[in-house]
Amino acid sequence: MASVVWKMLPLRNPCKFCAKFHRPSQDVFARHARRMSKKASSKSDWQSVVGLEIHAQINTASKLFSGASTKFGAPINSQVAPFDAALPGTLPVLNKDCVEAGVLTALALGCRINQVSKFDRKHYFYADLPAGYQITQQRQPLACDGQVNYVHVTSGAGQTSTAEMRTCRLIQLQLEQDSGKSLHDHLDKQSLIDLNRAGVGLMEVVTQPDLRDGEDAASFVKEVQLLLRTIGTCDGKMQEGSLRVDANISIHKAGEPWGVRTEVKNINSVRNVSKAIDFEIQRQIGVLENGGQIEKETRSFDAESNETVQMRDKEKLLDYRFMPEPNLPPLHVYSSGNVPPGTGAGSNVVLETVQRRLPDLPGTIRDKLQHKYDVPLLSATLLVTEEGLLDIFESLMADGSRDLKTLLNVLLNDYIGVLHEHDCTAAECPIRVQSLGEVCDLLASRDISQSTLQKLLPLLFEHPEVGAVEMVDRENWRQIRDRELIEKVINEVLSNPKVMKKLQKGGARGLNAVMGPVQQALDRRADPQIVTEIVENIYKNLSK
Amino acid sequence: MASLTLKETLVRLRDGRLNARELCERCLARANKLSSLNMYISRTERGARQQAERADQCLHKSGQEAKKALEGIPVAFKDNLCTRDAPTTCASRMLLDYRPPYDATMVSRMLDSGAVLVGKTNLDEFAMGSGSTDSIVGPVKNPWTLLFQKTPHRYRFRANQSGCCQLETSPKLSEDEVKVRRRGLHTSASRLSQSSTVLEPADQSGSGLQRLSFEDDSDWLVTGGSSGGSAAAVASGTALVAFGSDTGGSTRNPASYCGVVGLKPTYGLLSRHGLIPLVNSMDVPGIVTKTVEDAAIVLNTVAGHDVQDSTTVTDPYQPVQLDDRFSLEGVHIGIPKVKYSSSCCL
Numbered sequence: 001m002a003s004v005v006w007k008m009l010p011l012r013n014p015c016k017f018c019a020k021f022h023r024p025s026q027d028v029f030a031r032h033a034r035r036m037s038k039k040a041s042s043k044s045d046w047q048s049v050v051g052l053e054i055h056a057q058i059n060t061a062s063k064l065f066s067g068a069s070t071k072f073g074a075p076i077n078s079q080v081a082p083f084d085a086a087l088p089g090t091l092p093v094l095n096k097d098c099v100e101a102g103v104l105t106a107l108a109l110g111c112r113i114n115q116v117s118k119f120d121r122k123h124y125f126y127a128d129l130p131a132g133y134q135i136t137q138q139r140q141p142l143a144c145d146g147q148v149n150y151v152h153v154t155s156g157a158g159q160t161s162t163a164e165m166r167t168c169r170l171i172q173l174q175l176e177q178d179s180g181k182s183l184h185d186h187l188d189k190q191s192l193i194d195l196n197r198a199g200v201g202l203m204e205v206v207t208q209p210d211l212r213d214g215e216d217a218a219s220f221v222k223e224v225q226l227l228l229r230t231i232g233t234c235d236g237k238m239q240e241g242s243l244r245v246d247a248n249i250s251i252h253k254a255g256e257p258w259g260v261r262t263e264v265k266n267i268n269s270v271r272n273v274s275k276a277i278d279f280e281i282q283r284q285i286g287v288l289e290n291g292g293q294i295e296k297e298t299r300s301f302d303a304e305s306n307e308t309v310q311m312r313d314k315e316k317l318l319d320y321r322f323m324p325e326p327n328l329p330p331l332h333v334y335s336s337g338n339v340p341p342g343t344g345a346g347s348n349v350v351l352e353t354v355q356r357r358l359p360d361l362p363g364t365i366r367d368k369l370q371h372k373y374d375v376p377l378l379s380a381t382l383l384v385t386e387e388g389l390l391d392i393f394e395s396l397m398a399d400g401s402r403d404l405k406t407l408l409n410v411l412l413n414d415y416i417g418v419l420h421e422h423d424c425t426a427a428e429c430p431i432r433v434q435s436l437g438e439v440c441d442l443l444a445s446r447d448i449s450q451s452t453l454q455k456l457l458p459l460l461f462e463h464p465e466v467g468a469v470e471m472v473d474r475e476n477w478r479q480i481r482d483r484e485l486i487e488k489v490i491n492e493v494l495s496n497p498k499v500m501k502k503l504q505k506g507g508a509r510g511l512n513a514v515m516g517p518v519q520q521a522l523d524r525r526a527d528p529q530i531v532t533e534i535v536e537n538i539y540k541n542l543s544k
Numbered sequence: 545m546a547s548l549t550l551k552e553t554l555v556r557l558r559d560g561r562l563n564a565r566e567l568c569e570r571c572l573a574r575a576n577k578l579s580s581l582n583m584y585i586s587r588t589e590r591g592a593r594q595q596a597e598r599a600d601q602c603l604h605k606s607g608q609e610a611k612k613a614l615e616g617i618p619v620a621f622k623d624n625l626c627t628r629d630a631p632t633t634c635a636s637r638m639l640l641d642y643r644p645p646y647d648a649t650m651v652s653r654m655l656d657s658g659a660v661l662v663g664k665t666n667l668d669e670f671a672m673g674s675g676s677t678d679s680i681v682g683p684v685k686n687p688w689t690l691l692f693q694k695t696p697h698r699y700r701f702r703a704n705q706s707g708c709c710q711l712e713t714s715p716k717l718s719e720d721e722v723k724v725r726r727r728g729l730h731t732s733a734s735r736l737s738q739s740s741t742v743l744e745p746a747d748q749s750g751s752g753l754q755r756l757s758f759e760d761d762s763d764w765l766v767t768g769g770s771s772g773g774s775a776a777a778v779a780s781g782t783a784l785v786a787f788g789s790d791t792g793g794s795t796r797n798p799a800s801y802c803g804v805v806g807l808k809p810t811y812g813l814l815s816r817h818g819l820i821p822l823v824n825s826m827d828v829p830g831i832v833t834k835t836v837e838d839a840a841i842v843l844n845t846v847a848g849h850d851v852q853d854s855t856t857v858t859d860p861y862q863p864v865q866l867d868d869r870f871s872l873e874g875v876h877i878g879i880p881k882v883k884y885s886s887s888c889c890l
Contacts, residue, residue, distance in 0.1 A: 082646060088639065088820040089626045089648060091853050326824035328854055342859070 046288075048251045048281045049258060050217050051209035054224060055202045056234040057178065057242040058101045064177055064201030065092035065135065072240055076194045084199040086130035091327050096347055098175065098201040101233040102142050103333055103354045105203055106173045108231050108361055111146030113333050113351060117174075119325040124318055127193050128180035136204075138322050141174035142331070149363050150223030151381045152216060163378035168220050169208040178202050197241075203234070209248065209258075213281060214274035221245055221273050226362050226385060238269050245273055249280045251288070259284070260294040264308050266301050276301040280308050365390065373397060379408050386416060388426025396437050406444040410436065410453065418457045430464035431457070438468035446527055452477045479527045486518070486530055493517045494538070503535070504542060511535055550617060550784040550838035557603055557616045564603060564616030564660065568596035571618045571662050575782040581685045583776040584620070587663035591629045592618070595660040602658065613845045615658030620783040622774050623664040624671055625829065626818040627651050630661070634820055635679035636669045648818020649853065650787055650829045653846045662783050665773025671789055671822045674797050676772025684772035685764040686802060687780040768801035770794040771830060775802035778832045785842050788830040791822045795830025807831040807839045812857040814843075815850030825855075840864045 063070055066081035083090040106113055118140045121133040147169045155161050180198035184191050205224070211217045225236035225243060236243045250261035262284070267276050279301075284294055299308040334340075336352045362384045369380040383389050393411060396402055415436065419429055439456060442448045448456065452472075459471060472478055480486065493514055494500050502513035514535050519526055548556070556562040572589055599616035621627060624634045626644035633639045647655070655661065666684045668676055677683040767776050771788025775798035778786045788795040790808040799806025807830060814829045821827050829846075833839045848861035 082644075087644065087646075088632075088634075088642070089624075089644065089818045090646075091817050091855075093852055093854055326855075 045254055046251045046281075046285050047254055048213055048249065048284075049209045049261075050211040050213065050277055051248040051261075052205075052207045052211065052217060052220065053246040053248070054205040054207075054221070055178075055244040055246075056105070056205065056224075056228055056236070058098050058175075058201035058203055059232065059234050059242075060095060060097040060101060060201060062095060062097075063199040064095050064098050064175065066199055067093075068199065070200050072242070074196055077196060080195045080198065084130070084195055086132075092135060092325070094328060094331065095201065096349060099142075099331065099333070099349050100354050100357075101201075102173065102175050102203050103349065103351065104231055104357055105205075105228065105233045106143030106146065107355060107358055108227050109143075109146040109148060109170060109173065109205065111143035111170060111173055113143050114140060115333055115335075116140065117142045117331045117333075119175075119328045119331070121321075121323050121325050123321040123323075126179070126182075127191055128182045128195070128198065130180070130195065130198065134177050134179065135325050135328070136176035137174035139324070141172040142333075143173040144171070146170040146173070148220065148223055148227070150220050151366070151377065152219040153378065153381070154215065161378060163376075163381055165377070166216070166219070168210045171206040171208055173206075174204050176202050176204055209250075214276070214278035217245075217247060217277050218270050218274040221270050222385075223362070225270070230359060230362055231357075238267075241268075244268075247273065247277050247280070249277055249284065250294070251281060251284045259288075260296050262294060262296065262308075263298045264301055265298060265311070268303065272301060272303055275306050276308060279306060283308065373404060375404070375408065379412055382412050382416070386419075386426065389416075392426060392433055392436065395433055396440065402437070402440055403444045407440050410440050410443060414453055414457050418461055421458075422461065429461070431460050432464060432467075435460055435464070435468045442468060442472060446481065446529070447478055448472060449479055449528070452479075476523075476525075478525065480522050480525045481527045481530060483530060483534070486522070486526055487534055489518050489521050489526070490514060490531065490534055490538070493521065503539060506539065506543075510539065547781065548784075549834045550614075550841060551835070553617065553784055554614070554841075558611065560603075564596040564599035565593070567616060568592050568618060568660050568662070571782050574780065575662065575777075578687065578780055578782065581687055581776055581780065582666055582679075582682050583684055583687075583773045583780065583782065584663040585623045585633055585635060585666050585679075585681055585773070586630045588627075588630050588661050592660050592662050595655070599658050599660060612656075612658035614654065614785075614842070617659045617785065618662045618783045619654050619659040620662050620665050620774060620777040620786040621648075621651060622667050622671075622771050622786070622788045624667060624789055624820040625651055625664075625787060626820070627661065627664065630664050632664065632820070633680075634670045635667050635681060637680055639820075640680070644818070646818065648829075649815035649850045650846055651818065654787075654842075657845050659785075663777075665771070665777050665786060665788075667773055667788075668770035668794075670820070671770040671791060671794055671827075673769045674793065675766045676769035676798060677766060683764075684767045684769075684776055686767045686772075687776050688803060689763075689765040766801065768798035770798075771806075771832065772798045772802075774830075774832045775799050775804055775806065778802070778804045778834060784833070785838060786832045788832055789819055789822070790828050790830040791826045795832060799832050805833050805836055805839050807833075807843065809843060809847065812855055813847050813861075815853040815856050817850055817852040837866055840866050 057070070058064070060070060062068060063081070063084065066083040068081040068084055069079045071079065081090075083092060103113055117137055119135055120138040122136050122138065123133040125132055147167055149165055149167050151163050152166045153161050153163050178197050178200040180193055180195040182191050182193050207220075211220055221243075225238075228234040228236045228243070234242060238244070245267050247264045247267065248261045249264065250259040252259045262280065264276050264280055267273050280299070287294060298311050300311045301308050331349075333349050333351055336350055339348055339350055365384050366377070366380040369375040369383060370377065375383065383393055389411060393407070396407055397404070415431075418431070419426060422429070439448075439453065439460075443450075443453055455475075456468065456471065456477070459475070460466070460468060463471070466474070494503065496517075499513050499517065503510040511532060515528065515531055518531055519528075553562065553567070557564060557567070572587065572592060575584055575587055596616060602612065603615055623632055625648040626632045626646060628644060628647050630643075631640070632642055632644050651661070666676060666679050666681060668674070668678045669680065672678070675683070766772070771786075771790070771794050774786035774788040774795070777783045779802040788798070788806070790796060790806075793808075795806040795808050797806075809828055809831070811826065811828050816824075816827055816829065819827060819829055831839050831842050831846075833842060844863040847863075849856045849858050
């Protein structure tokens, strides 16, 4: 049997195929996973189809049709303009910043901007919708088509992950109002309404049903979050409600027409996007395989039980009585060639002006990293996703002498680990970039070992004023690379007949028998590579 | 004073022959006396007095600064235009206690021009009607009713509860009745129970004038609608200009019935911010005055783009200038050929 490195699965993650807690070796588990997944896919050749409706709150100072503030976390009902409360006689006034944000987002998503778009009323009765209708864009939205190229990361067996590029096409992007928030107090049998959110601008992005399953959808949502944050039109925080995702899911057998789709709402994190969709797919498979039928319904995701449940009162198909919004004229997005002259020029939205605000998009940056520095896709994705990491990477690669692999290893494994442990961003982290550079150089030159690195970074976080080299010397962590010294110690160790016997038996056991005492003698600072080299040489000479 | 036009009043206010406070008092007293006509849903007596006081101060300032266009002019607003100082009910139980936190643009532009708000006028509920008969505070009665009742006609047209015209032979009037009716529009008659709401009951006009009243409940003529209260307010001299709203004739109709000028501006000229809507794509605020020149003066004061109403025209407003030497020469007037059914009266 080849030398096996024993790895343990952490207790809290059961095998996703057989739900048991395994503690096999990596290889054994990999084989098990392959066997089980083959079984699962041959059992039913169901194909799942997923489409998403993403609602992103527009990050502007005031709401879409009124001047009330949109700040998160304000006291209840303190950011409500007369129009948001639907007081009689009030009229909507379109917020130019919201339109520009919509246009910017549409450009980033590769959409075609409609030069003229219209607003409509969508009627339904609910306590958090004071006017009894939502102003949206049903007939002619702000933008059509478009597509998102996103990175799909598959978490493979054990610790490996692979990254591949996928595409999801979009149907349209439209502007609409958000509703207020209702808090249902079951104890006192009353519902409390907070209108702070009523009227906040939303960009609704509707995708084609190009997505396949939960993980796929989650990767897509992550990419959209990243895009929105990069262009600054939405902060994409699902927990705060500034990004909401509704999923439309259906299943069918290959070659047959698509099945009835259900809608899943109330998903409040990226992880839950994956869980909700996967659960719904399995539920639909279960229903159909038991001879049942899928109802076209809306279901709610229960984050505690990780299941989708029927929403209590929403069974009938609602007639929204769409009508054109009479108080808003058609929305024009002009190109610099056809801006009408005269008054009102300041309130015109001009496409080229907005286009100039487009920064480098994540896709472009990933491509640059791959082509300029030869960074693999997965690493490039991580560099772009983690805020501030890209700048550190580029400055450390600036002089061109650093080893890429080492740098990526340090940044993406250990440095990110330190950031997460201290719950801070790269910008907030006190470790100086210069120190990081020194750490990379030390690692590359094998002056420190991997395990030392894991001790070094946290220490540098605590004492950022001390340079890396200084710290290593202070803690006396330098690896001993002096060959003569190591050889001497090895020979000393081998003078012990017991150790020599074990070495003569060969294999990993033999090596370990020597490595142990050598490291002990050298304060655990001997370069294991050198020790291994010398021992293997000796072994070879022995067997001759 | 009641028969002066707005233009004439402005002249007299400017040169001192009239003062704003006196004008205001007269209008308020008249409104009080004619309360049985049900023209007003609420009257803002205290506010009006304060505004008149301020107007007087501005008028008497001898400085060179430009005087406001309508300083001291009493104005009434239909009760579907939002006012901060008075409840805005739309003549409906739904908004009976509603006090808007803001002024309609028409209201704020008029007040900023120095006008004095005398009250909110009666209307058909939510402007749904063309008779001003369907209001929770009761129908508006045409001020000209009394004038017509002065001469006992053989055939009379009476309004029934729903405001429809009905042919009726009149009974012979007693001598007392004739005496009463001879006195004409602007004098008092025998008492009646109906009166409109007054916001500050303490401020009664109390100058010995009796309230005007009717013999019986059905003995009146309609004002037309739905801005009947506004038209009646101008016709009876309790305000020099009144604002109504016009969706399908609701300012022109009552203006015609009350013998005053009603202007329906083109949609998009006047701001609808604060006008509680009936049909959003057809509503406009309407202007009721005694003469066309008055209407032009008021229109020039309030017209123009409003940021708060996205349906107002953005082109800069060109004020109306009426030709002094007006003549109908060369003017073509079209009269539609309408077929009337035999059962209808004319």
